Amino acid sequence: MTTKVQANHYDDHDINQAARCIKAMSHPLRLKILCVLGNNAVSVQDIVEQVGTSQSNISQHLSILREKNILATKKEANRVYYSIDDARMLKLIEMMRDVFCSKH
Numbered sequence: 001m002t003t004k005v006q007a008n009h010y011d012d013h014d015i016n017q018a019a020r021c022i023k024a025m026s027h028p029l030r031l032k033i034l035c036v037l038g039n040n041a042v043s044v045q046d047i048v049e050q051v052g053t054s055q056s057n058i059s060q061h062l063s064i065l066r067e068k069n070i071l072a073t074k075k076e077a078n079r080v081y082y083s084i085d086d087a088r089m090l091k092l093i094e095m096m097r098d099v100f101c102s103k104h
Contacts, residue, residue, distance in 0.1 A: 017069070021089055024068040025046040029053065030061045031100070034070075034084070034093050054088060 025031055029051065036042060036050045044062070048055050062082055065071045072085035084090045 018088075020068050021070055021086075021092075024070060025096075027061065027064075027094075029057070030065060031063055032066070032067055033058065033096050035100075037071075037082060037084055038094070038097060039084065039090060041081040043079045043081050045079065047082065049089070 010062065018054065025034060032051050033047055036047055042050075044055065046056060047062075048058050051058060065082075066073065070084060070089050071082050074081045074083070084093060
């Protein structure tokens with residue numbers, strides 16, 4: 001008996017982007033930031049308060065997440081708000097929040 005395997009065609013660009021994003025999210029502080037954001041736009045000051053580290057440390061990690069196209073920014077007056085920019089990443093992060101970030 002011969003089993004025929006159906007070839008799956010994956011977009012290499014999407015696979016590479018997913019790998020870069022997962023690598024960027026793998027740092028505990030960045031994962032915590034993403035859990036804080038969820039599907040909301042949150043100011044840097046609010047992220048600092050909720051995560052509990054210095055603003056310069058948060059800013060470094062936010063910069064990495066922006067470089068990987070995970071986050072978008074919006075500026076209002078003197079505040080910068082961060083949000084998750086990619087719907088696919090939001091879905092992945094929501095799943096991770098449900099599994100790892102929920103309070104037991």
